[in-house]
Amino acid sequence: MRATVTAATAAVALALTGCAGAGAVGGGDGETIVVAIVSNPQMQDAISLQDEFRAAHPGVDVRFVSLPENEARAKITASVATGGGEFDVVMISNYETPMWAENGWIENLQPYIERTEGYDAEDFVPSVREALSHEGDMYSVPFYGESSFLAYRTDLFEQAGLEMPANPTWDDVRELAAELHAPEEDFSGICLRGLAGWGEVMAPMSTAINTFGGGWFDEDWNATLDSPESREAIETYIDTLRTFGQPGAATSGFGDCLTRFAQGQSAMWYDATSMVSSVEDPASSTVAGKVGYAPAPVAETDTAGWLYSWSLAIPSTSEHKDAAWDFVSWMTDKEYMKLVGEEIGWERVPPGSRLSTYELPEYAEVSEAYADATLESMNGATQESAMTHEVPYPGIQFVGIPEFQDLGTRVGQQMSAAVAGQITVDEAIAQSQRYAETVAETYQAEEGR
Numbered sequence: 001m002r003a004t005v006t007a008a009t010a011a012v013a014l015a016l017t018g019c020a021g022a023g024a025v026g027g028g029d030g031e032t033i034v035v036a037i038v039s040n041p042q043m044q045d046a047i048s049l050q051d052e053f054r055a056a057h058p059g060v061d062v063r064f065v066s067l068p069e070n071e072a073r074a075k076i077t078a079s080v081a082t083g084g085g086e087f088d089v090v091m092i093s094n095y096e097t098p099m100w101a102e103n104g105w106i107e108n109l110q111p112y113i114e115r116t117e118g119y120d121a122e123d124f125v126p127s128v129r130e131a132l133s134h135e136g137d138m139y140s141v142p143f144y145g146e147s148s149f150l151a152y153r154t155d156l157f158e159q160a161g162l163e164m165p166a167n168p169t170w171d172d173v174r175e176l177a178a179e180l181h182a183p184e185e186d187f188s189g190i191c192l193r194g195l196a197g198w199g200e201v202m203a204p205m206s207t208a209i210n211t212f213g214g215g216w217f218d219e220d221w222n223a224t225l226d227s228p229e230s231r232e233a234i235e236t237y238i239d240t241l242r243t244f245g246q247p248g249a250a251t252s253g254f255g256d257c258l259t260r261f262a263q264g265q266s267a268m269w270y271d272a273t274s275m276v277s278s279v280e281d282p283a284s285s286t287v288a289g290k291v292g293y294a295p296a297p298v299a300e301t302d303t304a305g306w307l308y309s310w311s312l313a314i315p316s317t318s319e320h321k322d323a324a325w326d327f328v329s330w331m332t333d334k335e336y337m338k339l340v341g342e343e344i345g346w347e348r349v350p351p352g353s354r355l356s357t358y359e360l361p362e363y364a365e366v367s368e369a370y371a372d373a374t375l376e377s378m379n380g381a382t383q384e385s386a387m388t389h390e391v392p393y394p395g396i397q398f399v400g401i402p403e404f405q406d407l408g409t410r411v412g413q414q415m416s417a418a419v420a421g422q423i424t425v426d427e428a429i430a431q432s433q434r435y436a437e438t439v440a441e442t443y444q445a446e447e448g449r
Contacts, residue, residue: 030058030059030060030061031059031060031061031320031323032060032061032062032063032320033060033061033062033063033088033089033318033320033323033324033327034063034064034065034086034087034088034089035062035063035064035065035087035088035089035090035091035327036064036065036067036072036075036076036079036086036087036089036090036091037064037065037066037067037072037091038066038067038068038069038072038073038091038310039066039067039068039069039072039255040069040254040255040310041258041277041278041348042143042144042274042277042310042348042350043066043091043143044066045340045344045348046143046331047064047066048344049339049340049343049344050062052339052343053327053330053331056330057323057326057327057330059323060323060326060327062327065087068253068255069197069199069200069253069254070195070196070197070199070200070253070409072091073197073199073405074405076090076091076092077096077405079315080100080105080106080315080317081103081105083105083317084317085315085317085318085319087315087318088314088315088318088319088320088321088323088324089312089313089314089318089324089327089328090106090312090313090314090315091143091310091311091312092106092140092310092311092312092313093308093309093310093311094128094131094132094307094308094309094311095308095395095398095400095404096313097131097132097133097134097139097140097311097313098131098133098134098139098394098400099400099401099402100139100313101134101135101137101139102134104316105315105316106139106140106313106314106315106316107139107313107314107315107316107318107321108137108138108139109137109138109139109140109141109313109314109325109328110137110138112325112329113138113141113329116325116329118333118334119329119333120334120356121138121141123334123354123355123356124141124142124353124354124355125142125145125352125353125354125355125375125378127145127307127378127379127381128142128145128307128309128352128353128378129142131307131309132309132311139313140311140312140313141311141312141328141329141332142309142310142311142332142352142353143309143310143311143312143331143332143350143353144274144277144309144310144350144351144352144353145274145307145308145309145351145352145353145378146272146273146274146306146307146308146309146351146352146374146378147272147273147296147305147306147307147308147352147374147377147378147380147381148203148204148207148270148271148272148273148296148304148305148306148377148397149270149273149293149294149295149296149305149373149374149377150164150168150173150268150269150270150293150294150295150296150297151261151268151269151270151271151275151279151291151292151293152164152176152267152268152269152291152292152293152294153264153267153268153287153290153291153292154290154291154292155290156180156267157176157267157292160179160180162176162179162180164176164292164294165294166294166295167294167295167298167302168294168295168297168298169297169298169299170208170211170212170236170240170297170298170299172297173190173240173268173270173297174236174240174243174244176189176267176268177189177190177240177243177244177267177268178243178244180267180268181243181244181267183247186247186265187265187266187267188244188245188246188247188260188265188266188267189244189245189266189267189268190240190241190244190245190266190267190268190269190270191245191246191252191257191260191261191265191266191268191269191271192204192237192240192241192245192249192252192257192269192270192271193205193252193253193254193257193271194241194245194249194250194251194252194415194416194419194420195250195251195252195253195256195412195416196250196409196412196413196415196416196417197253197408197409197412198398198404198405198407198408198409198411198412199398199408200253200254200412201412201415201416201419202397202398202408202411202412202415203272203306203308203397203398204237204270204271204397205233205234205237205415206306206396206397206398207296207304207305207306207386207396207397208233208234208236208237208297208299208304209225209229209230209233209234210233210301210304210386210387210388210396211233211296211297211298211299211300211301211303211304211386212229212230212232212233212236212299212300213229213299213300213301213388213389214227214229214230214231214232214233215227215229215230215387215389215391216391216393216399216436217391217392217393217399217436217440217443218389218391219389219390219391219392220392220444221392221440221443221444221447222440222444223433223436223437223439223440224436225411225429225432225433225436226429226430226432226433229300229388230429231429233299234415234425234428234429235425238415238418238419238425241419242419242421246260246265246266249419249420250416250417250419250420254271254272254275257269257271258271258275258278258279261275261279261287262278262279262284262285262286262287263285263286263287264286264287270296270297272308273293273305273351273352273370273373273374273377273378274350274351274352276293276347276351276367276370276374277347277348277349277350277351278348279291280347280366280367280369280370281345281347281348282347283345288347289369291369292369293369293370293373293374294373295373295376295377295380296377300388301385301386301387301388302380302385303377303380303381303382303385303386304386305377305378305380305381305386305396306381306386306396306397307378307381307382307396308397309352309353312328312331312332313328314328332353334354334356334357337349337350337354337356337357337360337363338360341360341362341363346360346362346363346365346366346367347366349363351367351374352374352375352378358371358375381396382396383396392443401439401443403439403442407435407436407439410432410435411432411435411436414427414428414429414431414432414435415428415432
């Protein structure tokens with residue numbers, strides 16, 4: 001893999017001084033580490049529990065830089081890729097981890113893991129552990145892991161005499177959404193991401209492209225976003241969202257859909273399995289206990305889920321690596337899962353990272369409706385089952401190449417504009433294909449095609 005830093009990444013580095021943080025936790029004369037995280041409910045829970053970390057590590061103060069997903073990706077990437085040294089711990093994923101490990105941008109965590117008594121890396125969900133490893137060693141460790149599935153309101157389905165198929169197709173989803181869509185009551189048949197970003201609209205849309213038989217590139221690095229299969233998937237996704245989706249869909253990301261679904265304003269929601277920590281929390285969700293979970297919608301494949309993990313890594317530029325590991329290991333340990341359950345609520349425990357989490361009696365009880373669905377989705381999230389043809393890159397809902405941050409962002413902007421009606425779907429596909437062809441030319445040239 002080439003150690004490519006795109007022009008867009010370098011440009012973003014100029015904005016790093018604008019980071020807005022959540023402030024320091026602790027105080028006094030201890031060693032201070034700066035932790036860059038994505039703003040989501042699970043990470044806010046971690047911030048709220050920092051007195052517990054401080055008690056165990058009185059010599060370490062933690063300053064959080066908490067940012068929305070798109071902004072966090074850009075700033076973390078720019079800092080790490082350019083050796084900026086602003087952060088001691090960064091929240092990244094299985095997209096970045098293997099490439100950044102190969103580039104030498106993040107620390108090999110295996111030595112830290114092996115000397116930390118009771119940490120037990122073998123307890124991580126195997127597919128996640130493998131995805132966060134490079135040449136057999138872990139370079140980031142999972143805070144939570146996820147695939148994707150279809151959440152639906154069991155109470156409303158029962159009232160309407162509807163039944164969710166065991167393995168729903170996109171046609172099934174559209175028919176069910178049409179039955180329950182009630183825009184005059186500010187109620188949508190389904191909620192789907194439309195917000196621009198490779199980790200926003202392009203995450204679920206890419207799984208649709210895969211299951212319809214399309215893709216970003218074929219085995220010979222030919223761009224295929226305008227293939228008949230990709231086109232059908234894109235048209236289906238956008239039309240479903242525009243016809244049966246939520247108001248303001250073009251600006252709806254994961255967080256927006258979470259709020260809408262949890263407040264009872266949508267009948268279905270296709271998205272990350274990690275949604276359960278909030279959807280099933282009765283303190284913040286009006287639909288807790290009223291939701292069923294079905295596999296990701298399919299077309300031509302057996303499965304369509306993705307595999308993703310928000311994980312913690314230590315940049316090689318950190319001058320506080322031991323203190324950084326103290327924090328990373330605390331937040332990804334078995335005991336942290338129990339701490340969240342006991343202090344905040346068992347529904348809030350980060351899902352999909354440790355197998356032992358699902359063996360805790362309290363968590364097993366609250367997760368009965370979704371535990372099996374989560375693990376089955378994660379175990380079944382492979383290219384072999386979620387795609388119809390081989391591809392020359394790792395990843396399911398992303399393309400595991402350095403250029404994808406820029407490419408996925410640009411394509412996501414086109415798709416979001418089509419959702420908003422600013423351009424046609426044909427225009428969005430044509431421009432996206434041109435972007436993909438530019439990237440493809442580089443790889444074809446490397447392979448002598």
